[in-house]
Amino acid sequence: MTMLSRVLGLVRDMVIARYFGAGAGADAFFVAFKIPNFLRRLFAEGAFSQAFVPVLSSYRQQESLDEVRRLVNAVAGSLGLVLLGVTLVAMLGAPVLTAVFAPGFVGDDEKFVLASDMLRITFPYLLLISLTAFAGGILNSYDRFAIPAFTPVLLNLAMIGAAIFLAPLMETPIMALAWGVFIAGALQLFFQLPFLMKLGLLPRPRVDYRHEGVTRILKLMAPAMFGVSVSQINLLLDTVLASFLQTGSVSWLYYSDRLAELPLGVFGIAIATVILPNLSRKHASASMDQFASTLDWAVRAVLLIGVPAALALVLLAEPLIATLFHYGEVTDRDVLMSAQSLRAYSAGLLAFMMIKVLAPGYFAREDTRTPVKIGIIAMVANMALNLMLIFPLAHAGLALATSISAWLNTFLLWRGLKKDGVWKSQPGWGRFFLQLGLANAALAATILYLQPPVDQWMGASGLQRASDMTMLVVAGVLVYFVVLALAGVRVRHFRNR
Numbered sequence: 032m033t034m035l036s037r038v039l040g041l042v043r044d045m046v047i048a049r050y051f052g053a054g055a056g057a058d059a060f061f062v063a064f065k066i067p068n069f070l071r072r073l074f075a076e077g078a079f080s081q082a083f084v085p086v087l088s089s090y091r092q093q094e095s096l097d098e099v100r101r102l103v104n105a106v107a108g109s110l111g112l113v114l115l116g117v118t119l120v121a122m123l124g125a126p127v128l129t130a131v132f133a134p135g136f137v138g139d140d141e142k143f144v145l146a147s148d149m150l151r152i153t154f155p156y157l158l159l160i161s162l163t164a165f166a167g168g169i170l171n172s173y174d175r176f177a178i179p180a181f182t183p184v185l186l187n188l189a190m191i192g193a194a195i196f197l198a199p200l201m202e203t204p205i206m207a208l209a210w211g212v213f214i215a216g217a218l219q220l221f222f223q224l225p226f227l228m229k230l231g232l233l234p235r236p237r238v239d240y241r242h243e244g245v246t247r248i249l250k251l252m253a254p255a256m257f258g259v260s261v262s263q264i265n266l267l268l269d270t271v272l273a274s275f276l277q278t279g280s281v282s283w284l285y286y287s288d289r290l291a292e293l294p295l296g297v298f299g300i301a302i303a304t305v306i307l308p309n310l311s312r313k314h315a316s317a318s319m320d321q322f323a324s325t326l327d328w329a330v331r332a333v334l335l336i337g338v339p340a341a342l343a344l345v346l347l348a349e350p351l352i353a354t355l356f357h358y359g360e361v362t363d364r365d366v367l368m369s370a371q372s373l374r375a376y377s378a379g380l381l382a383f384m385m386i387k388v389l390a391p392g393y394f395a396r397e398d399t400r401t402p403v404k405i406g407i408i409a410m411v412a413n414m415a416l417n418l419m420l421i422f423p424l425a426h427a428g429l430a431l432a433t434s435i436s437a438w439l440n441t442f443l444l445w446r447g448l449k450k451d452g453v454w455k456s457q458p459g460w461g462r463f464f465l466q467l468g469l470a471n472a473a474l475a476a477t478i479l480y481l482q483p484p485v486d487q488w489m490g491a492s493g494l495q496r497a498s499d500m501t502m503l504v505v506a507g508v509l510v511y512f513v514v515l516a517l518a519g520v521r522v523r524h525f526r527n528r
Contacts, residue, residue: 032180033301037293039187044289045355046194047208052360056205058274058281059142062133063149064212065270065285067157071164079110079161080168081307081394082251086244087172088311100232103169105242107234110165114158121157125150133281135274149209159216166223169232172308178226180301182219189215251399269429272417279365280426286356286365287373287430291380294340299384302329303391310395322395323455326448329388331463335520337381338467339474339511344377346478347503353488354496363489371427379434382441389444392453401447409440466518473514474507481506 051057083106090099121128126147129136136143167179193211198204227233239245273280306329313322344351348370357366393402413436420428448454481503488496 032177032184034297036180036183036187037296039184039191040296041289041293041355043187043190043194044286045358046191048286048356048361049359050194050198051205051208052282052362052365054282054360055139055142055278056145056203058278059136059146060149060205060208061281061285062129062136062146062270062274063153063209066128066132066150067154067160067212070157071160079248079252080164081390082248082399083165083168084172084307085311085395085397086247086251087169088308090244091172092312096231102242102244103232104235104237105239105245106248107162107165108236108238109240109242109245111158111162111236112238114161118155118158121154122151125154132271133274134271135276145203145205149206152206152209153212156212156216159220163216163219163223166220166227169230170223170226171304173230173232174308175226175230176305178223180304182222185218185222186212186215189218247397251394251397268413268417269426269433272421272429273426276421276426279368283365283369283426284372284430286352286369287371287376290344290351290355290373291376291383294336294344294380295383295387298336298340299333299387302332303387306388307391307395310391313395319453320455323453324457326388326392326454327457330385333381333384333388334463334467335515337384338471339507341377341380342471342475343478343507344380345374346475347482347500348373348377349485350482350488350496350500350503354493354500357489357496358493366489368426371424372430375424375427375430375434377434378431379437382434382437385441386437386444389441389448392448393444396453402444405440405443405447408443409436412436412439462519466515466520469518470511470514470520474511477507477510478503 047057051060087099087102090102126143129143129147129150133142133146136146163182167182170176170179190208190211193207193214197210198207201207224233240249269284270281273284306325310322310325313319313325349366352366352369352373356369357363390402393399413432416432416435417429420432422428424431445454483499488499491499
């Protein structure tokens, strides 16, 4: 389900690129969309989910169904009231938010006014999608993973429909995308409600900040904002600094980030979503050996997909950007510039994925303070690296700084788990690294042998590019998994864990 969502996300971005390119209007929309989207990841999918799921799992394990319902009702009312207040204030202060998150737009009336107007339409998405994440957290805690994973498909469909059908009807076509975001938020929320009803957990909102569960969630949320969302803060800092660079920089970073997000979302976030309630239940039942085994399994699974994904993105940066986005308003220069930042993001892809699976090792134990300290260190490092690398490498320097800080974050999270005795390496790591190395070497050799020159990709038709890329992907996947199989890796090894 997550893969379907991410693939449609790429289709959505292809449509946006075809119709709006990488000009001033696209830059303004990406800022207006990134602000509520960033806050969604920070509060809803970041701090809130990582605090709410362990507490709900604990209630499910130790309390009656009536107590679980009371918790759900109290959280729905308390969370909804705060989000409503934040949304109203943000809509009134849209120009201020635009100036804070994209200071480079100040003085450029076209970009600044357009971004502010669109932000008033897109910001309610935060309210709607946060309540959607709340509903998804309940479903995930009861091992109903498919529905929350499918829900983002509705966002992609709504935005594709807005770009194709609504944009031609509007005086300012790019505004259609903002309305598409708003419509998507409502669709995603109402889609999940029948499944909550089926579980008997459809919320009846009640504001109660004194409820014991709400108090625990609030205590865990504040530090969790940094612990799980540092990579998102770093990506937002990239947008802030990119707004000072030449027109197109924000869009180049966006398109390259979207490609890097595909393996992260399909596999990294999917694994993290599955293991958090699993780890929470193991912690509640004091099964620490199984807790360590689950973490070890998650890291190996991420390496199995993350290493070849990062390698392929580095080797195929220009061909991938050209195949997906080189249509309509997107120029040859846009492809080359986006490829630079894609390579830089790819250098940190494995680290982004590792953060997603290591952080639950803390949150499942209701330890949010340690990830906060680590997150602050990584964020400060990212700021310093941004200032060091933006001058020689421009927008690609911002992406590279984000990747380096993600590796620092990953190392500190792993070291903390090891120090606490939570991370315990399972047998077979040496053999696994050898198997992984052989398969990735074969993958790289296959891509380099079959890949046509970059200028050939640029000059080819869309159908030819798609055909050549399909051949490369199929060949690479086949070679990679065949070599893994010859080296002794079997699906049952991961299933048995």
